[in-house]
Amino acid sequence: MMKRFLQYVALMGYLIFLGFPLVWMLSTSLKPPPELVKLHPTLVPDAPTLMNYVQAFSEQQLDRAAFNSLKVALGSAVLTVIVALPASYALARFKTRVGTAALGWVLLSQLFPFVLLIIPIFLVLREVGLANTHAGLVLIYVVWALPFALWMLQGFVRNIPRELEEAAAVDGATRLQVLWRVVFPLLAPGVVATALFAFISAWNEFFFALVLIKNPDLATLPVTLARFVGIEGTARLGPLAAGSLLATIPSLLFFAFMQRRLSSGSLAGAVKG
Amino acid sequence: MLRRLAVAAALLLGLAACSGGNAPQEETSGPVKLRFLSLAWQKESLAANKEIVTKWNAEHPDIQIEYVQGDWNSVHDQLLTSFEGGDAPDIFHYEAAALGEFSKQGYLADLSSLVSSELKGQIAPGVWDTTTFDGKVTGVPFLLESQVVIANKKLLDAAGIAVPPATGGWTWDEFQANAQKLTAGETFGVAWALKSPTNRVMNLSLNFGGKFFYEEGGKTVVKVTDAEKAVPQRIHDMLYVSKTASPAALGMSGADSLPGFFGGKYAMLPGSVSLRQQMVEQAPAGFEWVTIPPLKGASSQQAANPQTLSISEDSKAKKQAMQFIEYFLNPANMATLAKGDWLVPTGKKANDELVKLTGGKQGWDVAADSAADLTISAFQKVNGYPEWKSKHATPALQQYFADKITLEQLAKQLEDGFRG
DSSP: OOHHHHHHHHHHHHHHHHHHHHHHHHHHHHSOOHTTTOOOOOOOSSSSOOOOOOOOOHHHHHEEEEHHHHHHHHHHHHHHHHHHHHHHHHHOOOOOOHHHHHHHHHHHHHSSSSHHHHHHHHHHHHHHHOOOOOOOHHHHHHHHHHHHHHHHHHHHTTTTTTTHHHHHHHTTTHHHHIIIIIHHHHHHHHHHHHHHHHHHHHHHHOOOHHOOOOGGOOOOOHHHHHHGGGGGBBBOHHHHHHHHHHHHHHHHHHHHHHHHOOOOOOTTTTTTO | HHHHHHHHHHHHHHHHHSSSSSSOOOOSSSSSEEEEOOOOOOOHHHHHHHHHHHHHHHHOOEEEEEEEEOOOTTTTHHHHHHHHHHOOOSSSEEHHHHHHHHHHHHHOOOOOOTHHHHHHSSOOOHHTTTEEEEEEEEEEEEOOOOOOEEEHHHHHHHOOOOOTTTOOOOOOHHHHHHHHOOOTTTTTEEEEOOSSSHHHHHHHGGGGGGOOOEEEETTEEOOOOOOHHHHHHHHHHHHTSSSOOOHHHHHHTTTTHHHHTTSEEEEEEEEEEHHHHHHHHHSSSTTTTHHHHHOOOSSSEEOOOOOOEEBBTTTOOOOHHHHHHHHHHHHHHHHHHHHTOOEEEEHHHHHHHHHHHHTTTTHHHHHHGGGGGGGGGGGGGGGTTTHHHHIIIHHHHHHHHTTSSSSHHHHHHHHHHOOO
């Protein structure tokens, strides 16, 4: 009984640790300017107001920016999964020197800083007519997310016993049928994790979106939110908190929708003896 | 991934070879669309920027301006990549201190022959100097930030301290003496919010003629004489000798120190003239504050790092871009922009206009008068200043203000750290 109680206390502590920044952001977004600089700030605003939300939306095109971010993040998540799924299967199942070298390169490519790549990327995109487009941004995000997605997914593939594929083949399934009916369904948690990773990376990304998108109507949410921060880090805390809070909602919803499919256990008892 | 990177690298090399460097751009005649990157971020300033652009577009169908919003924290990277990628905005908003590096790379148009004599005459020569590099005028300075002192009026009254007129501020000695009078119980006379101490020290050191950077035998060197020591030493004394300044405020930015100021922990805040905006917006009901003019040492001169408007060298419509800048910065517009950002306009007429517009209230009389004290300082033209500042000056000043090193050690670290 005591053990369970302590577990709940620990869980509650962890939840508070994770949730407090969001609660504080909500509180800040509802405070009028004088309450933001009180010597002893309170969690519950004395005079709650929606003024910060009104300002955030009237001064910046937050709704359009959110739509742009959603479009880019969903596109990146879907494309990353489409590319990573067969590639990770090939890397996990077919042992070749090229595969090992490719995996090594995938890891190595993560060492390149953004700043080093941004100008070449910009020039390439401009040459192919994709600079200043969401398609160009999605392309970059997919390339950026792929190394980690490949590493993650090929781990999931390795966990699927080969015997299952062999059994399906013995029963007369073609390779495509094996992949479609046996492997991919068992990979669902991995696919969901990969999609979440790609979605959140693209949703939060700032620098590429800043540099590659020139048209104000195509700006994404992180770039738009940065406009509430001024010289030497001085921020307009109220509208920034209001905008940032709203910016977290789509990724929370996406996570809530996808996390049910993250559950493992589909393989339990699949191979006996 | 490998292939993509290889393609990117190959294309980069190819394009770099084909790009032709900074070849002069052919000027366009006829209707043009120009991109204007603005860094306005305050509510009023944003509205003023957009309104001026809208009016211009309505009045000038042949020169249309596309307003693009940037932000101060990432503008440097944004501009650098745009210049390198050949896709820079035609007109952009930034600050004088950052223009030297861009000018050296050939990214900025020389405005000398484009600026009208009317606009040129409105701005003091010392302020024009901040944007002039190797004889090239690389930007039109339009907003200035002076260092003033914001004080709690009730605490001043209680200590029997009179508020000085806008035209004549306190000397440093008077300021220190008043800080002593205001220090009592839980209240410190002053909060020196020195999260980024170097620029503040450089700016204020001009009060005593402290330049830090000198030319010796054709080389730039850092020298810390009595003139350069004066400001750091006085701040240090307030922290540890008279104990009239709060050590807790040292790591704060100006905005961070406001809760303590409004809560009565600090009586005076030396800081930017733009702090007045937070006073107006965030001060609790009934809180009275006043703006004390810039402090005087041997003079009340401070270094100016104005906000600027520049034209990219790559722009194909430089004349039209300059036409827009002249309109954007006419006295009435410049006054409105300065009011929106709570800063000081560089133009004389705009300054007069602003005092009329505001009645000199909320410290606008002090702000307007402080424009005359702002001029160029040696550090603003020094190659390698940003590196010296981040690697040597800031850590050394932080150590000195934390009482970890002596004034002599500070001087040595500052002098030895610069390799001109």
